[in-house]
Amino acid sequence: MRNTCTDSAGWKSIDEMNSELIECVACPRLVKFREEVAQRYKRYRERFWSRPVPGFGDISGRILILGLAPAPAGGNRTGRVFTGDRSSDFLVSCLHEVGITNKPTSESRDDGLQYRDAYITAAVKCVPPDNRPEREEMERCSRYLDYEICSMGNLKAVVALGSIAFSAFKSYAKRRGADTRGMRFEHGKSYSVLGVRLFCLYHPSPRNVNTGKLTRDAFIRGLKEVLQYVSAQDK
Numbered sequence: 757m758r759n760t761c762t763d764s765a766g767w768k769s770i771d772e773m774n775s776e777l778i779e780c781v782a783c784p785r786l787v788k789f790r791e792e793v794a795q796r797y798k799r800y801r802e803r804f805w806s807r808p809v810p811g812f813g814d815i816s817g818r819i820l821i822l823g824l825a826p827a828p829a830g831g832n833r834t835g836r837v838f839t840g841d842r843s844s845d846f847l848v849s850c851l852h853e854v855g856i857t858n859k860p861t862s863e864s865r866d867d868g869l870q871y872r873d874a875y876i877t878a879a880v881k882c883v884p885p886d887n888r889p890e891r892e893e894m895e896r897c898s899r900y901l902d903y904e905i906c907s908m909g910n911l912k913a914v915v916a917l918g919s920i921a922f923s924a925f926k927s928y929a930k931r932r933g934a935d936t937r938g939m940r941f942e943h944g945k946s947y948s949v950l951g952v953r954l955f956c957l958y959h960p961s962p963r964n965v966n967t968g969k970l971t972r973d974a975f976i977r978g979l980k981e982v983l984q985y986v987s988a989q990d991k
């Protein structure tokens with residue numbers, strides 16, 4: 757995928773974008789919630805991050821893993837996306853099994869975790885109440901996601917974790933002029949759009965995992981399909 761970031765906010769790099777991102781207060785409801793939510797998790801003694809959570813990993817990688825938003829005591833606590841909660845435990849353990857991460861756990865910003873050939877981020881950078889960002893909040897935050905995507909000059913595959921992440925990428929594609937009619941989230945399904953392959957996988961939330969909606973085997977199978985697709989692009 758060849759992108760340009762010319763219609764972005766004028767950032768010159770992801771680092772520059774992130775410097776602005778972590779100070780963002782554009783969504784009053786989410787700013788309030790991200791600060792209040794720490795009070796509900798008294799068992800953690802450390803100070804919560806309680807700010808927008810930047811993406812993480814290899815921005816020059818070929819795979820984008822796209823989640824919904826930081827979790828209250830995960831990314832919102834630790835300051836790193838998919839870090840320090842049960843969704844992260846499941847996700848990173850599976851990513852490690854297929855070789856995308858160097859270790860099977862994601863606990864804190866200084867735990868040495870590395871992503872290989874992949875970058876992970878969320879559609880909305882602040883934790884929303886009940887995991888449900890409002891449409892206006894998603895639209896407002898899309899400028900950051902747009903810049904992340906357009907910075908991935910080698911992008912070949914996007915893994916949408918759940919329907920909201922899927923919708924966020926679909927909206928990005930629409931903004932870039934793609935015809936997205938007929939594209940619906942369905943676990944295991946994939947679409948070609950804007951020269952990349954968009955894969956749908958259920959979000960690895962405790963609810964999906966505990967109810968058996970998402971099994972480890974099914975998730976790993978999905979990740980392997982992504983890796984096979986990306987490898988095939990080299991041939």
Ligand code: SF4
Nearest residue numbers: 780782783808882897
């Ligand atoms: S959700 Fe995005 S746009 Fe809204 S305050 Fe957080 S970082 Fe800013």
